[in-house]
Amino acid sequence: MADRPPPGGLGLWHTTTLQSAKAKRDHQQQLTCHTTTIAGQKRSIVHELLPQTAIAPDQDEAIAKKRRLTPFRLGSSVLSEPPRLTASAIKSVDDSVIDGGLSEYSQRRAFPSTPTSTVDPLLSLSHLSYGLPKQLVANFAVLGIKTIYPWQKQCIMGPGLLQGEKNLVYSAPTGGGKSLVADVLMLRRVLDDRDAKAILVLPYVALVQEKVRWLRNVVNGIPREDPDGKKSPGEQKQQQHWTKRADKDTVRVVGFFGGSKVRATWADFDIAVCTIEKANSLINSAINDCSITKLKSVVLDECHMIDDGYRGYLLELMATKLLCLEQQVQIIAMSATLTNIGLLKDWLQGHSYETRYRPVPIEEHLVYDGKIYPACTTASLIKAATQLNPRSQATQSSVQNFRTISPSNHKEFKDSVLNAVVALADETVRAGYGVLVFSSSRAGCETDAVLISRVLPSFQEADPIIQEKRLDLLSDLRSLSTGLDTKLEQTIPVGVAFHHAGLTTEERELVTKGYDMGTLKVCVATCSLAAGINLPARRVILHNARMGRDLVGPAMLRQMRGRAGRKGKDEVGETYLCCRQNDLEAVVDLMHAELPQISSCLISDKRRIRRALLEIIAIRLATSREALDDYVSKTMLAYSAEPGSIQEHVEASIAELQEMNFITADHFSNFQATQLGRAIVESSLDPDHGIFIHDELSRALKAFVLDGDMHVLYNFTPVSDLGGISINWRVFWNEMEKLDDSGLRVMNFLGLKPVMVNKMLHGGTLKETTAEEKETARRYHRFYLAMQLRDICNEFPIHKVAEKYGMPRGSVQNLAQTCEGFAAGMIKFCEAMGWGAMAAALDHFSDRLKAGARSDLLALAKITFVKSRTARVFWDNGFKTVASVASADPNELLPVLLQAQPNKVRLEARDEKKYRDKLLVKAKIIADSANRIWQVQMQQEIDEE
Known part of the structure; x- marks a missing residue:
């Protein structure tokens, strides 16, 4: 058959996860050797052989020693593995589906190929129409963006967008490349005007921090002038892009979020990446002090949250203020889960664009009672739910599942849903791919991670390079002030970790990095973190569709399933939603449910419209009744509610604000905020x-x-x-x-x-x-x-x-x-x-x-990496001032850092050089940070004199 992959050609033919796992398992069975466990029971252990070129003759003995099935040591503690379990087999109903070379996955279908820049020059960001500097285009290429998709081109080239004359609302699936459109338009505004400012609004701190790192890489090293000194007429037109500031070579990107003490001033940034609350406060301050004229672009990511009454409604307040300004501020709103995009288009008076394109297609499955059903269409889902329902008159035999998960003999896997989750994760890892599991609770996360880790190949069976990376990850986690979590200590050696809000920020960052680098193969996360993390995987498994006791909403489900498929690494993404009998109908309804339409929530709680009115009066954007009415007419509320109802709420809110002594009115009916009203707005209080x-x-x-x-x-x-x-x-x-x-x-x-x-x-x-x-x-x-x-x-x-x-x-x-x-x-x-x-x-x-820390350590705590315990150890060792740390050689700081580590981690009998080298790098960063702080202090003293 033409479609059959060549024998043994795993690296020469694109295969599905199932095909890869089966071929790899057949290959490993030929390499199986038997050994005796401590308990004396025989079991089969698979040893992956490295290519001959990867093992030097003098390394054979060392590698063989690393692969012995004995406990391994970290420092003085012995990590003995818990009893191993076996994942249930996953069998195809029709073996010909696998062995006949006919794949059940969508990549086997004829997908139209994506055009390249050789076919369409506008698919290259270097095209003069985009007006981007060469260095910026080069930075995008280094980050993996060499060409753009046709939909991105069409969206960017929309009427008046590149010139900043029109606002934009667009929707694209998760993983479809929607962020790049906003990045290009925002950077154009910042690069066109040396004094221009831009604000990018994200809902979660983790996303803010991730985006700051990304944008700093994007704008890194943009030169002030063309290195060649020669410019074509088209490039001469772009000269302004190469001189962002007279005293700066690159665009300054600063993050503003809850725990940050960075002062929100325009002078310190060109692009501000903010949480919703910080962005609203920043805009209020700029309008109040009249520096808002420098603002040229505002990007609202995850704009579907606008109808979230808890905090998302601030997005509506922000955008409405911008619409009331006399200047042109380009508003770019995007989301993966927008339905009534027309409402936002009318409200923002801009251009709209919708696409369902995903560079990596997703195949969806429903797992129920140990059987896997294709869930590619609404019709098949409804049919499956109807026929699987015990109360239905239809026969279950008419439902065509294509794979079956065998029941488990282990008591740990008696639950069919848990058994399915573990089996599917095991299959994915053994095929060489990454898997992301979503669980409904923190406890469920940890339980799933531990059980999955007990069925995967042991630490000793892993490639020596991967072994080393996992031990380094354990070392980094143990070096944190919180120490090493006992469950992570158990799961990470076999490539499994969990990610939930119960972990510290530092722990979550290390887990995320380990997964992204391939050190970890399985990450189990809570549903609530689906929108706040960027962890794509070949396969996404949902351990039911609940967040706590309640079913997740359609938007959250789409966020989770949208994590399937890694651009550049996978040709397809796979999702498996595992559910119980009681949830079957609800889950099927959820899987094919339309996304809810967004609407304004300003009058769903009287406090929101009250806060909106207080803010614009306090920042003097509107002080007369006519100006207040004009502001209200520009809200999204005015496009989605009855005018009479809106007017009633406005009247009542103004009266309440006066009664609460937040605003006063003069005899001309002009309003002004009281001292208390201004204090509430400046402190961002309700x-x-x-x-x-x-x-x-x-x-x-x-x-x-x-x-x-x-x-x-x-x-x-x-x-x-x-x-x-x-x-x-x-x-x-x-x-x-x-x-x-x-x-x-x-x-x-x-x-x-x-x-x-x-x-x-x-x-x-x-x-x-x-x-x-x-x-x-x-x-x-x-x-x-x-x-x-x-x-x-x-x-x-x-x-x-x-x-x-x-x-x-x-x-x-x-x-x-x-x-x-x-x-x-x-x-x-x-x-x-x-x-x-x-x-x-x-x-x-x-x-x-x-x-x-206490007061005596506050000066030291300003130094990078020197907080709390570390600062106290520095103090106790005589480094009591910033100047003393700044003047120290990094080698002098190394013993102090060794003392500050909660546990020193290394393999037994292993050379400490690598461990000390890592701390020496940290010591150099500490010394450099102290030097910068000390220089600033010296300059301040000179200025005061």
């Missing part, structure tokens, strides 16, 4: 929360407890819910008993009573019926969080705080970072209210919270 904060701080000013930490830290804790953190009343009681006189005075001042804590400890209920009861409950909650902040500021490691309060490490770190951002808002609030002394006290403790 108006209702602003009243509570104002009352709390006003009371504190009369009797502020400054002989301890608790009162200040209490004011750092956010008013709104922090991810559902509940009070452990036993811990509360224990910590309360340890409070000194200062802490007890704070409790008494806040009205928190030990008798109430004791009552709650013994099963009482904290009532939240009346407004007064809600405020009291809020104070107990904030004081409980303040106890955790106190420990962090007093140099307790995050993992110790997590153990003490029974919380995941990542949750404690997130608490600290969130409170850093909230503290910055409180400082602005106090400054706006004229409470300078309070602002100074809060600012000092904000630095302590960021450093995780």
